[in-house]
Amino acid sequence: MGRVTTSPIPQGYERGLVPALMLPLARELLSRVPVAPGARVLDAAAGTGALARLLPRARVVAADSWDDMVAFARGVVPSARWTLADVERLPFHDGAFDVALCQHGLPFAEDPARAVAELARVAPRVGVLLWTGLAESPGFRALDEAARKRLGQGLALRFDDALETEAGLRGLFEKAGMGVTVERLRREARFASGAAFAEAYVAGSSLSEAEAIDEAREGLLRDVDDALRPWTGPHGLAFPVEVHVAVGSRGAQL
Numbered sequence: 001m002g003r004v005t006t007s008p009i010p011q012g013y014e015r016g017l018v019p020a021l022m023l024p025l026a027r028e029l030l031s032r033v034p035v036a037p038g039a040r041v042l043d044a045a046a047g048t049g050a051l052a053r054l055l056p057r058a059r060v061v062a063a064d065s066w067d068d069m070v071a072f073a074r075g076v077v078p079s080a081r082w083t084l085a086d087v088e089r090l091p092f093h094d095g096a097f098d099v100a101l102c103q104h105g106l107p108f109a110e111d112p113a114r115a116v117a118e119l120a121r122v123a124p125r126v127g128v129l130l131w132t133g134l135a136e137s138p139g140f141r142a143l144d145e146a147a148r149k150r151l152g153q154g155l156a157l158r159f160d161d162a163l164e165t166e167a168g169l170r171g172l173f174e175k176a177g178m179g180v181t182v183e184r185l186r187r188e189a190r191f192a193s194g195a196a197f198a199e200a201y202v203a204g205s206s207l208s209e210a211e212a213i214d215e216a217r218e219g220l221l222r223d224v225d226d227a228l229r230p231w232t233g234p235h236g237l238a239f240p241v242e243v244h245v246a247v248g249s250r251g252a253q254l
């Protein structure tokens with residue numbers, strides 16, 4: 001019998017953030033990294049499998065380092081083989097995959113260079129997608145500021161030059177022995193309102209476990225709603241988000 005999922009965060013993440021934010025971006029990443037039918041694919045830091053679910057004809061291993069996430073995600077994307085694994089210490093042999101993918105995983109790694117090196121070790125072709133930085137997204141900036149004010153902690157994302165800049169990302173791949181193309185995309189995130197966005201984010205993230213969340217929730221939702229007024233209209237909230245998509249390849253022309 002499987003382990004019982006204890007945290008509500010994976011479900012909150014799947015319901016609140018995957019359709020609105022993660023799936024459209026997963027499609028962007030996959031349109032730049034062609035995956036042949038039957039190809040061996042790693043979805044690293046897979047979350048609930050936004051990428052994995054879009055590859056029904058590939059042989060997908062979906063890996064995440066959080067056991068509650070893996071336990072929940074198995075039921076969401078049963079076509080993938082799910083496993084518990086840290087992107088910085090992948091338990092696969094060199095070249096075990098044709099393609100290794102990682103969407104919004106690098107900012108959580110303690111050492112993103114090591115994570116990219118691991119992805120490059122297990123596959124000759126690597127695709128990663130990640131936010132460019134808080135400055136480029138009014139939505140995440142508003143959330144980060146409100147969370148710092150109300151909960152004493154910001155978003156659990158790392159932003160630094162290696163991850164935020166094209167040159168930094170390029171350097172991570174080159175260090176891992178790969179040629180790379182890096183593209184910057186600007187897209188739009190849509191939610192019913194700023195408060196609905198904040199509610200969805202809190203439910204799907206570690207903010208929901210912050211000590212003060214119960215007392216702070218209402219104020220936090222109001223702060224984010226207020227800050228996002230300039231992007232809110234009769235049809236709800238629409239704010240810009242920016243991501244980098246990096247596609248690395250060993251031994252092939254890009």
Ligand SMILES: C[S@@+](CC[C@H](N)C(=O)[O-])C[C@H]1O[C@@H](n2cnc3c(N)ncnc32)[C@H](O)[C@@H]1O
Pocket residue numbers: 018022044045046047048049050051063064065066069085086087088102103104105108109110
């Ligand atoms: C923002 S979610 C992205 C999930 C998914 N790739 C998507 O696009 O929806 C980040 C995920 O990375 C996982 N994670 C964090 N640190 C990790 C690590 N060192 N190795 C593997 N997974 C990690 C988290 O458990 C979480 O599921």
